[in-house]
Amino acid sequence: MKIALLGYGKMGKTIEQIAIQRGHSIVIKTNNEDYDISKADIAIDFSIPTAAFNNITHCLNNNIPVISGTTGWLENYDKAVALCEEKKGAFIYASNFSLGVNIFFELNNTLAKMMHSLKEYNVSIEEIHHTQKLDAPSGTAITLANGIIKEYSNLNGWSLEPNKEDALPITAKRIDAVPGTHTVTYQSKVDTIDIKHTAHSREGFALGAVVAAEWLLGKTGVFSMKDVLNIN
Ligand SMILES: NC(=O)C1=CN([C@@H]2O[C@H](COP(=O)(O)OP(=O)(O)OC[C@H]3O[C@@H](n4cnc5c(N)ncnc54)[C@H](OP(=O)(O)O)[C@@H]3O)[C@@H](O)[C@H]2O)C=CC1
Numbered sequence: 001m002k003i004a005l006l007g008y009g010k011m012g013k014t015i016e017q018i019a020i021q022r023g024h025s026i027v028i029k030t031n032n033e034d035y036d037i038s039k040a041d042i043a044i045d046f047s048i049p050t051a052a053f054n055n056i057t058h059c060l061n062n063n064i065p066v067i068s069g070t071t072g073w074l075e076n077y078d079k080a081v082a083l084c085e086e087k088k089g090a091f092i093y094a095s096n097f098s099l100g101v102n103i104f105f106e107l108n109n110t111l112a113k114m115m116h117s118l119k120e121y122n123v124s125i126e127e128i129h130h131t132q133k134l135d136a137p138s139g140t141a142i143t144l145a146n147g148i149i150k151e152y153s154n155l156n157g158w159s160l161e162p163n164k165e166d167a168l169p170i171t172a173k174r175i176d177a178v179p180g181t182h183t184v185t186y187q188s189k190v191d192t193i194d195i196k197h198t199a200h201s202r203e204g205f206a207l208g209a210v211v212a213a214e215w216l217l218g219k220t221g222v223f224s225m226k227d228v229l230n231i232n
């Protein structure tokens with residue numbers, strides 16, 4: 001595949017290495033909006049929250065399938081979906097492309113189904129990332145929170161404030177070069193249940209994005225990593 005890398009930062013560079021190892025070529029690598037997308041078979045956007053939606057719409061308007069891993073732009077997700085459907089294009093967004101985190105999402109959903117009626121446990125999320133991260137909480141933490149909130153009728157959303165009524169608390173920590181650690185905790189007076197995913201590098205995210213691009217090429221529609229990984 002001829003791949004356009006929209007965003008050539010930490011993730012763009014890791015994706016480049018893995019894509020080349022898997023026999024693909026990189027025809028565009030850019031850190032701005034000045035590129036000729038018609039040269040590419042598919043685009044992979046790992047840019048910044050304020051640029052992702054423009055990159056995605058530019059691809060869809062030019063009939064180029066697009067993968068986006070950029071977080072912090074989801075207020076425009078429904079518009080991206082509508083445009084993809086209108087143009088009969090192909091689009092995947094995932095807050096986290098790694099296989100391990102997508103399994104962790106399923107564990108989180110199952111655990112929330114088991115815990116929601118046990119009122120002695122309080123649920124919370126902690127995420128830890130490197131200090132260069134622009135958004136908080138992480139996209140992955142938001143996906144985890146949504147998986148929990150849909151099981152809890154007393155939770156109306158999530159909050160970075162610790163004691164907000166009706167909200168699932170998320171703590172976001174920024175430490176040195178941490179690639180991404182997520183912990184979901186259920187705490188009672190007598191015990192604690194934690195489930196935790198720790199990324200050791202960016203390779204898992206990058207491999208998942210390339211696998212998603214390979215899977216998406218030739219398809220039409222809006223998909224998720226559950227489709228790519230054939231989960232459920
Ligand atoms: N879904 C997943 O699995 C993962 C998602 N992410 C997300 O991916 C995004 C990128 O992460 P990361 O690579 O670590 O961040 P970086 O800051 O290292 O890279 C982002 C790059 O985007 C560039 N950029 C700025 N404006 C544009 C534009 N208009 N078009 C294209 N590129 C642009 C930046 O350039 P400049 O520095 O010049 O501004 C920078 O090089 C983040 O939102 C992060 O949360 C990260 C890891 C995994």
Ligand SMILES: O=C(O)C1=N[C@H](C(=O)O)C[C@H](O)C1
Nearest residue numbers: 071095096133138139140180
């Ligand atoms: O910015 C990052 O680095 C990461 N961002 C994603 C997120 O916001 O969840 C995925 C991963 O945790 C790394």
